[in-house]
Amino acid sequence: MRKLARSLGVTAPALYRHYESREKVLHEVVGEAYRTFAQYLYGALEGQSPEERFSMTGRAYLRYALEHPQYYEVLHISPALAGLEELPEEVSAQACAAGQFLVDRVREAIDAGILKQGDAEAVAKTIWAHSHGLVSIYHRGLLRMTEAEFRRFFLESSWQLMWGIGSDEFVRSRDLEAKEAALREVGIEAGVAGE
Amino acid sequence: MRKLARSLGVTAPALYRHYESREKVLHEVVGEAYRTFAQYLYGALEGQSPEERFSMTGRAYLRYALEHPQYYEVLHISPALAGLEELPEEVSAQACAAGQFLVDRVREAIDAGILKQGDAEAVAKTIWAHSHGLVSIYHRGLLRMTEAEFRRFFLESSWQLMWGIGSDEFVRSRDLEAKEAALREVGIEAGVAGE
DNA sequence: GCAAGAAAGTTTACACTGTTAACATGACTT
DNA sequence: AAGTCATGTTAACAGTGTAAACTTTCTTGC
Numbered sequence: 001m002r003k004l005a006r007s008l009g010v011t012a013p014a015l016y017r018h019y020e021s022r023e024k025v026l027h028e029v030v031g032e033a034y035r036t037f038a039q040y041l042y043g044a045l046e047g048q049s050p051e052e053r054f055s056m057t058g059r060a061y062l063r064y065a066l067e068h069p070q071y072y073e074v075l076h077i078s079p080a081l082a083g084l085e086e087l088p089e090e091v092s093a094q095a096c097a098a099g100q101f102l103v104d105r106v107r108e109a110i111d112a113g114i115l116k117q118g119d120a121e122a123v124a125k126t127i128w129a130h131s132h133g134l135v136s137i138y139h140r141g142l143l144r145m146t147e148a149e150f151r152r153f154f155l156e157s158s159w160q161l162m163w164g165i166g167s168d169e170f171v172r173s174r175d176l177e178a179k180e181a182a183l184r185e186v187g188i189e190a191g192v193a194g195e
Numbered sequence: 196m197r198k199l200a201r202s203l204g205v206t207a208p209a210l211y212r213h214y215e216s217r218e219k220v221l222h223e224v225v226g227e228a229y230r231t232f233a234q235y236l237y238g239a240l241e242g243q244s245p246e247e248r249f250s251m252t253g254r255a256y257l258r259y260a261l262e263h264p265q266y267y268e269v270l271h272i273s274p275a276l277a278g279l280e281e282l283p284e285e286v287s288a289q290a291c292a293a294g295q296f297l298v299d300r301v302r303e304a305i306d307a308g309i310l311k312q313g314d315a316e317a318v319a320k321t322i323w324a325h326s327h328g329l330v331s332i333y334h335r336g337l338l339r340m341t342e343a344e345f346r347r348f349f350l351e352s353s354w355q356l357m358w359g360i361g362s363d364e365f366v367r368s369r370d371l372e373a374k375e376a377a378l379r380e381v382g383i384e385a386g387v388a389g390e
Numbered sequence: 391g392c393a394a395g396a397a398a399g400t401t402t403a404c405a406c407t408g409t410t411a412a413c414a415t416g417a418c419t420t
Numbered sequence: 421a422a423g424t425c426a427t428g429t430t431a432a433c434a435g436t437g438t439a440a441a442c443t444t445t446c447t448t449g450c
Contacts, residue, residue, distance in 0.1 A: 073273060073276075076331070076335070078268060078335065081268075081272065081276055082276065099337065122351065122352070123355075125329075125332070125348070125352070126352040126355055126356075128328070128332065129325060129329040129331070129332055130321075130324060130325045130356070131328070132331060133323070133324030133326070133328025133329070134320075134324040134328070136327060136328065136331065137320070137323065137327065139273075140271070140273065142290060143320060153317065156317065157317070157320070157321040159359075160318075160321055160356070160359040160360050161325070161355070161359050162359065163358065163359035163360075164354075164355040164356050164357065164358035164359035164360075165355050165358075
């Protein structure tokens with residue numbers, strides 16, 4: 001708190017005029033991280049078809065994770081480790097909303113015949129876990145990749161999962177050709193972003 | 196440190212006779228978490244075939260995550276958040292060793308025709324991310340499942356991934372029948388463990 | 391235009407933290 | 421028996437989150 005106050009050009013107790021406690025400040029940060037996350041996700045609603053909204057959701061997730069690594073980490077901190085008792089209900093509600101958003105995109109994709117028929121919630125959890133796991137180990141530097149390499153790997157790994165959860169027709173329609181094209185596209189994007 | 200000392204029936208400065216600093220104590224805990232993890236993993240070498248060793252590795256990972264949730268969390272803490280500068284090289288070496296173990300099991304499975312031909316490291320990373328992601332969101336209570344449900348879901352979700360990374364022959368040989376049998380088995384195991 | 395009060399800051403103080411220095415004590419070595 | 425070493429103690433220091441009391445500055449109603 002003292003360090004934060006100094007960086008604001010103020011003494012520590014002044015902060016308590018605006019926030020009840022250190023805990024409340026941290027809650028605010030977590031809330032901001034969730035709001036930003038929601039903005040990224042909701043951008044996927046611009047997609048014109050279930051398939052586009054589904055894939056845009058994945059891309060939005062990746063963009064958020066790479067453009068806001070600290071927010072991303074905040075989203076996944078165990079409250080106990082940050083010295084917090086528990087997150088306020090308002091915040092965990094945002095987590096649920098984000099989860100529901102993904103479930104909705106999955107259900108839409110199932111109905112459109114892109115994903116196999118089945119439990120949308122379970123599939124959403126699988127996708128979520130896979131994506132989060134990738135980002136999590138990348139952020140800890142355990143993947144030993146540049147960001148561009150990771151973007152490519154994220155897509156490649158997601159395709160492997162897609163071959164398990166995608167409908168037979170969809171998987172067949174996306175042969176190696178399509179996959180390679182997508183990889184090239186990401187490679188170009190990553191190259192431009194790296195300039 | 197004071198709390199730890201009290202729980203040992205000793206005053207705080209006594210700890211400094213055995214550990215240079217709080218940081219060194221935490222390093223020790225992380226080291227212990229890794230050693231325990233390694234024991235679980237290496238148990239999978241008892242398997243009699245590549246397939247058995249591969250699947251035992253997955254089960255060992257899940258058992259470790261569920262039987263030692265705090266150690267598991269320790270393994271995935273960002274050092275900065277725990278107030279640590281950086282992990283000692285000895286510890287990150289253990290992380291690499293665990294990663295290599297999984298790569299070896301994957302390579303073996305590829306050679307045995309269980310997994311699709313391809314980059315073993317990439318496949319290993321995909322499996323790792325998927326498993327870690329599942330455990331990570333389960334441990335934070337975001338899955339809203341009992342442990343028994345989670346064990347079942349973990350297996351189910353892993354099968355979805357297997358359909359993407361498994362070889363065509365292997366996937367065909369494991370039809371729904373086999374999958375259901377495996378689910379039943381885990382259900383029984385979980386039931387027994389829950390008594 | 392000015393007193394009243396709210397908003398936002400300050401200083402001081404307290405209990406708690408990791409850590410060090412100085413000192414005590416019991417157990418081995420020689 | 422003397423000396424050293426391992427292991428503990430107490431007292432103290434700087435740094436932390438936070439509360440209380442006091443000051444300043446801005447807004448607002450008459």
